[in-house]
Amino acid sequence: xxxxxxxxxxxxxxxxxxxxxxxxxxxxxxxxxxxxxxxxxxxxxxxxxxxxxxxxxxxxxxxxxxxxxxxxxxxxxxxxxxxxxxxxxxxxxxxxxxxxxxxxxxxxxxxxxxxxxxxxxxxxxxxxxxxxxxxxxxxxxxxxxxxxxxxxxxxxxxxxxxxxxxxxxxxxxxxxxxxxxxxxxxxxxxxxxxxxxxxxxxxxxxxxxxxxxxxxxxxxxxxxxxxxxxxxxxxxxxxxxxxxxxxxxxxxxxxxxxxxxxxxxxxxxxxxxxxxxxxxxxxxxxxxxxxxxxxxxxxxxxxxxxxxxxxxxxxxxxxxxxxxxxxxxxxxxxxxxxxxxxxxxxxxxxxxxxxxxxxxxxxxxxxxxxxxxxxxxxxxxxxxxxxxxxxxxxxxxxxxxxxxxxxxxxxxxxxxxxxxxxxxxxxxxxxxxxxxxxxxxxxxxxxxxxxxxxxxxxxxxxxxxxxxxxxxxxxxxxxxxxxxxxxxxxxxx
RNA sequence: GUCUCCUUCGUCUAGUGGUUAGGACACCGGGUUUUCAUCCCGGCAACAGGGGUUCGACUCCCCUAGGAGAUGCCA
Numbered sequence: 200x201x202x203x204x205x206x207x208x209x210x211x212x213x214x215x216x217x218x219x220x221x222x223x224x225x226x227x228x229x230x231x232x233x234x235x236x237x238x239x240x241x242x243x244x245x246x247x248x249x250x251x252x253x254x255x256x257x258x259x260x261x262x263x264x265x266x267x268x269x270x271x272x273x274x275x276x277x278x279x280x281x282x283x284x285x286x287x288x289x290x291x292x293x294x295x296x297x298x299x300x301x302x303x304x305x306x307x308x309x310x311x312x313x314x315x316x317x318x319x320x321x322x323x324x325x326x327x328x329x330x331x332x333x334x335x336x337x338x339x340x341x342x343x344x345x346x347x348x349x350x351x352x353x354x355x356x357x358x359x360x361x362x363x364x365x366x367x368x369x370x371x372x373x374x375x376x377x378x379x380x381x382x383x384x385x386x387x388x389x390x391x392x393x394x395x396x397x398x399x400x401x402x403x404x405x406x407x408x409x410x411x412x413x414x415x416x417x418x419x420x421x422x423x424x425x426x427x428x429x430x431x432x433x434x435x436x437x438x439x440x441x442x443x444x445x446x447x448x449x450x451x452x453x454x455x456x457x458x459x460x461x462x463x464x465x466x467x468x469x470x471x472x473x474x475x476x477x478x479x480x481x482x483x484x485x486x487x488x489x490x491x492x493x494x495x496x497x498x499x500x501x502x503x504x505x506x507x508x509x510x511x512x513x514x515x516x517x518x519x520x521x522x523x524x525x526x527x528x529x530x531x532x533x534x535x536x537x538x539x540x541x542x543x544x545x546x547x548x549x550x551x552x553x554x555x556x557x558x559x560x561x562x563x564x565x566x567x568x569x570x571x572x573x574x575x576x577x578x579x580x581x582x583x584x585x586x587x588x589x590x591x592x593x594x595x596x597x598x599x600x601x602x603x604x605x606x607x608x609x610x611x612x613x614x615x616x617x618x619x620x621x622x623x624x625x626x627x628x629x630x631x632x633x634x635x636x637x638x639x640x641x642x643x644x645x646x647x648x649x650x651x652x653x654x655x656x657x658x659x660x661x662x663x664x665x666x667x668x669x670x671x672x673x674x675x676x677x678x679x680x681x682x683x684x685x686x687x688x689x690x691x692x
Numbered sequence: 693g694u695c696u697c698c699u700u701c702g703u704c705u706a707g708u709g710g711u712u713a714g715g716a717c718a719c720c721g722g723g724u725u726u727u728c729a730u731c732c733c734g735g736c737a738a739c740a741g742g743g744g745u746u747c748g749a750c751u752c753c754c755c756u757a758g759g760a761g762a763u764g765c766c767a
Contacts, residue, residue: 207767208767209766209767211767241767243766243767244765244767246765247766247767305765309765312764312765316764320693323693323694324693324694325694326693326694326763327694327763349765351765369697369698372696373696374695374696375695378694378695378696379695379763380763380764381763384764386765387765389765391765393765393766394766397767414696414698414760414761415767416761416762416767417697417761417762418696418762418763419762419763420696421696439697441697442760444760448759448760449760450760450761476704479704479705479716480704480705481704482705483706485706485715486705486706486707486714486715486716487706488715489704489705489715489717507697507698508697508698508699509697509698509759509760509761510703510704511703512703513703513704513717515703515717515718516703516717518717519716519717522729522730526730567730568729568730568731569728569729569730570729571729579729628726631726641726642726643726643727646726646727647727649726650726650727651727654727656727656728657727657728658728659727659728660727660728661725661728662726662727663726
């Protein structure tokens with residue numbers, strides 16, 4: 200049997216980590232089995248639908264390099280793949296159920312339903328529809344319809360018996376029919392189907408072989424099986440994926456921080472890192488390997504290695520993965536990736552000047568191993584392009600040194616700076632070592648005042664490399680400013 | 693409230709009856725170094741609890757506890 204799986208998001212919000220993990224698992228499963236990965240847009244919630252969300256879905260999958268074999272924009276043999284374009288189909292099948300007496304019209308207002316739920320909550324009763332309209336006579340129904348009262352179509356869940364489905368991970372999952380959500384809505388009053396109807400109808404006609412979806416769907420699994428039975432169809436194979444949680448163990452959501460993929464993208468996470476990390480929550484290959492490219496996962500992924508327990512999303516580990524992938528990039532590639540961030544922060548001009556580009560290219564080797572996120576580049580490299588507006592004069596003076604000593608160090612440096620800028624890395628270091636020896640201080644005590652003077656911070660890329668990037672003129676200028684500060688301090692006691 | 697699913701270091705996980713319970717992130721030390729970072733080395737740290745089954749249980753079964761999810765004219 201050909202493997203056909205689908206990712207079926209609803210365009211009501213930005214693609215988030217949990218959703219994309221489901222998409223990835225489906226995609227990898229399809230690829231590893233030589234099957235088809237189908238994208239289906241479940242836009243049946245007209246209230247919450249947004250065009251932005253739909254665009255985000257496409258751009259996010261594109262960014263991750265996930266291509267669908269059938270779906271919107273490319274079509275396929277079982278389209279359309281956007282549910283709003285399949286509108287009539289759902290009505291047709293809801294009507295069929297109605298005719299067969301397996302569903303019924305419900306005229307309850309949302310006000311009544313709300314009140315009902317409130318009372319159930321208060322009375323600590325079990326929640327759910329009270330099947331108020333289940334036994335309306337045909338006359339009553341006709342009368343209400345001709346009176347123009349809006350209605351929905353509800354599924355008749357049997358009172359007796361039990362329903363089960365086979366889950367690849369969980370084994371046999373059984374539910375008593377009386378515990379299934381009582382008579383859920385299949386077709387809404389606006390004529391659009393609910394998820395329950397739409398997913399069953401579409402999965403059937405799209406010949407979906409496996410359903411990989413989050414475990415939050417387990418409770419409705421039995422309902423869906425009942426639906427398949429009502430239509431006389433056989434259900435696909437289920438595989439309920441463990442959920443992705445926040446630090447507090449609750450379902451991952453906005454309050455845990457960034458959860459949408461665009462946010463990660465904007466902050467400078469690489470798709471490689473996202474794919475790799477996200478795939479490792481809930482899935483693992485073995486005990487000695489955790490780096491996987493998308494291409495490798497397309498081959499190695501397997502359902503058997505999926506974990507049953509929910510996993511906590513660890514931002515720290517994602518960041519670590521990101522740093523690892525940044526360091527795997529070639530310098531030209533990394534340069535290209537970093538440019539937009541420098542422009543956005545106004546560190547360099549847009550478009551870049553040749554002079555700036557020269558510096559950016561030259562600085563990358565110094566920057567690369569200091570980046571966790573691409574966006575880190577701005578803070579790290581600002582001193583190369585911008586004057587230092589204010590820095591801590593106290594930071595200029597290294598530990599175990601006084602102001603006078605620091606002044607002497609900087610003056611010594613000033614006298615040789617021209618040689619340093621034009622020298623090679625090692626040669627430059629030798630010159631500084633000479634100063635250190637002469638003044639009987641450590642090399643670090645020579646370089647630290649220079650570092651602070653030139654970069655404005657005690658933390659910076661290697662200082663010798665940095666001054667060569669900045670050039671003699673700027674370096675001298677900044678050392679002089681630092682010296683003035685220190686001298687003023689001496690005068691003021 | 694009811695139903696369902698889950699339970700190995702703080703976190704992600706390996707482990708399918710016999711292991712000093714392994715790895716990674718984080719954290720803490722140490723080293724390299726020009727600060728930071730990178731990198732290297734080391735350390736800390738787990739089988740939720742209780743019953744069985746068995747010569748032997750992290751592994752199989754049951755119970756308890758805890759956690760999560762569902763219970764929408766949202767998906």
